[in-house]
Amino acid sequence: METGIACYNRGPFLPSVSSKHSPPSISPSFGFKSLKSSSLFGDSLRVASKSTLKVSKAKDTSLVTRCEIGDSLEEFLTKATPDKGLIRLLVSMGEALRTISFKVKTASCGGTQCVNTFGDEQLAVDLLANQLLFEALNYSHFCKYACSEENPELQDMGGPVEGGFSVAFDPLDGSSIVDTNFTVGTIFGVWPGDKLTGVTGRDQVAAAMGVMGPRTTYVLALKDFAGTHEFLLLDEGKWQHVKETTEIGEGKMFSPGNLRATSDNPDYAKLIDYYVNEKYTLRYTGGMVPDVNQIIVKEKGIFTNVASPSAKAKLRLLFEVAPLGFLIEKAGGYSSDGHQSVLDKVITNIDERTQVAYGSKNEIIRFEETLYGKSRLKGGVAVGAAA
Numbered sequence: 346m347e348t349g350i351a352c353y354n355r356g357p358f359l360p361s362v363s364s365k366h367s368p369p370s371i372s373p374s375f376g377f378k379s380l381k382s383s384s385l386f387g388d389s390l391r392v393a394s395k396s397t398l399k400v401s402k403a404k405d406t407s408l409v410t411r412c413e414i415g416d417s418l419e420e421f422l423t424k425a426t427p428d429k430g431l432i433r434l435l436v437s438m439g440e441a442l443r444t445i446s447f448k449v450k451t452a453s454c455g456g457t458q459c460v461n462t463f464g465d466e467q468l469a470v471d472l473l474a475n476q477l478l479f480e481a482l483n484y485s486h487f488c489k490y491a492c493s494e495e496n497p498e499l500q501d502m503g504g505p506v507e508g509g510f511s512v513a514f515d516p517l518d519g520s521s522i523v524d525t526n527f528t529v530g531t532i533f534g535v536w537p538g539d540k541l542t543g544v545t546g547r548d549q550v551a552a553a554m555g556v557m558g559p560r561t562t563y564v565l566a567l568k569d570f571a572g573t574h575e576f577l578l579l580d581e582g583k584w585q586h587v588k589e590t591t592e593i594g595e596g597k598m599f600s601p602g603n604l605r606a607t608s609d610n611p612d613y614a615k616l617i618d619y620y621v622n623e624k625y626t627l628r629y630t631g632g633m634v635p636d637v638n639q640i641i642v643k644e645k646g647i648f649t650n651v652a653s654p655s656a657k658a659k660l661r662l663l664f665e666v667a668p669l670g671f672l673i674e675k676a677g678g679y680s681s682d683g684h685q686s687v688l689d690k691v692i693t694n695i696d697e698r699t700q701v702a703y704g705s706k707n708e709i710i711r712f713e714e715t716l717y718g719k720s721r722l723k724g725g726v727a728v729g730a731a732a
Contacts, residue, residue, distance in 0.1 A: 380592060393539055406569050416564065418576050418584035425570040430487035430508055431551060434535065439576075439584055441481035442531055442555035445474045445517070449529060449557050471495060472525060473530065474516035484730045488512055489539045497695050499541065506539045510550065513541055513695075515664045519632030528558030530634030534668035542695065546613060546667030546688035554672065556638050562587075566675035573641055573676035588642070593705045594676030596645025597625040600636040603700075606653035613651040616715045620647075633660070637703055642678045647704035649712060658698040662690060666701050679709040683716050 369372040401573070412424045418439055422432045475495045479502075482488035488502040490511040504510070512638040514533035523529055535551040536544055553565035561578040572591045574697055576584035583700040599620045607614035620627075640646045660666050670680040680687045681702045690699065702712040706722060711722035 355567050365542075386414070391559065396420075401421065412574075412586065414586055414589070416513065417584040418586070420641035421576075421586050422443055422576065423532055425600045426567055428550075430485075431510065431535070434482070434485040434487045434510055435551060435553070435565065437481040437485035438478065438553065440478045440532065442561070442563055443578060443582060443584075445531060445555065446557045446561040448473055448477075449517070449523060451464070452523060461598055470518045470528050471520045478514055478516055478531070478533070482512055492541060492695060496660065504616050509542050510536065511536045513663045515661075519630075520667065522630070522632055527630050527632055528556060528635035529632055530557055530638070531555040532634060532665050532668050534663070534671065541663060542692050544663075545691055546670050547686075549667065552671035554669065556634055558635065564636075564641065564672060566672050571675075573672050575642070588677040590641050590644060592644060593640060593673070593676055595621065595642070595705050595707055598628050598643065598646035599625045600629040600639070600646065600648040601627075602629070602636070602650035603652070603659070604631070605667050606651050606656035607654070609655050610651060612647075612652035612716045613653065616649070616712065617650075619711070619715070632670070633665060636671065640673065640703060642677060644676075645705060647702060647708035649702045650700055651702075651716070652700040660698060660701055661695075662687070662697045662699050663692050663695055666699055669703065670701070671696060675704045678704060679706050681709050681713055681724065682715060685721065705710075 376426055413422050416424070416666045419432075419436060426432060449470060475493050478493065479491060479496075479500065482491045482502050485613050486504055487509050488504045489506050489509040490499045491502050492499050494515045495659065499511075512533055512535050514531065517523075517529055518532055519527065519529035530552045533552065534546070534549045536548055549569045551565060553563060556564060556725070557561055558560045563576040563578070563584055564573060565576070566573040572589045574586060575588040575590075579585055597620075601617055601620070604617070607617055628636070630641055633648075633650075636648050640648060650658075650660055650715055666687050666691075673680055674686070674688060682690060682699050683702075687699065687701055702709060704712070710720040710722045713722070
């Protein structure tokens with residue numbers, strides 16, 4: 346359900362972010378050419394010296410401050426979490442997303458093509474987005490380790506283990522459709538400490554996606570704060586809180602990925618036939634970010650990407666499935682790999698892949714029952730990121 350949130354104190358409450366840690370040095374293993382912060386992030390991250398990051402307190406502490414529609418990103422985060430390191434990291438990533446959005450809109454699609462260690466073809470804009478995000482995590486000073494789909498080895502970013510975070514990201518999901526001018530985006534998940542394997546999606550403290558289409562939005566959720574929240578990039582370069590989603594309802598809208606699997610997965614073919622026969626509206630772009638984002642924005646629908654013997658699962662649990670699952674479940678929706686929430690799957694290795702569905706409760710029940718004959722959601726099992 347989309348709601349505005351009352352705010353009892355909208356005065357000059359926003360503090361700068363403080364830190365007890367001194368600026369870390371960058372590990373020699375970090376394999377990217379260093380860029381000046383001003384060239385990437387503008388003035389807001391040029392103030393990177395932690396000695397200047399002080400917390401100011403509201404004069405009247407009896408006033409209760411709550412997030413509301415219209416808040417800036419910094420105002421929202423300051424009200425939503427007391428963790429100044431997490432605030433700094435999410436603001437830094439927001440600055441990178443702003444720059445990536447501009448670069449995507451002005452990119453030449455005839456750039457150099459490369460191949461990453463997974464064998465996936467990369468466009469030049471992928472590599473630029475990848476570098477910008479690593480730089481942002483470096484400048485946040487609170488990221489211990491980071492890795493991406495394009496650089497799947499852990500990079501030591503020099504941040505603390507205690508009070509710090511590890512981040513996994515897909516720098517530009519849907520880069521193959523940039524030249525067709527479809528919506529693309531960035532996906533990332535934030536885990537506490539220094540582990541990105543042996544953890545689950547439910548261990549995330551935050552997750553987000555940058556959605557770059559006719560509008561540019563930053564969609565994020567925090568573990569200890571209700572809802573999934575959308576921020577719009579304004580003309581002046583600021584992020585403004587424009588939507589909160591806390592409920593995914595029922596509605597006939599479907600986004601069927603990996604349809605070639607229907608050739609030798611009869612249960613998936615049966616599910617697709619159901620959607621067509623029941624006159625569901627097809628909304629599918631081939632980009633995972635816009636196809637999942639529309640469930641949050643429209644507050645209804647189902648996204649599926651199912652495997653078969655000839656069409657193996659290709660979506661990576663760490664970089665895509667778990668962060669988006671976190672966003673969907675914090676928005677009041679559900680996720681499934683056919684048997685369990687994707688947030689309960691242990692990430693055993695960085696390249697682990699899985700099939701997935703995201704959507705409303707009844708749609709996930711239908712997905713599980715059609716593919717496997719039963720659904721855990723009918724057994725009284727608590728689910729959802731807020732469970």
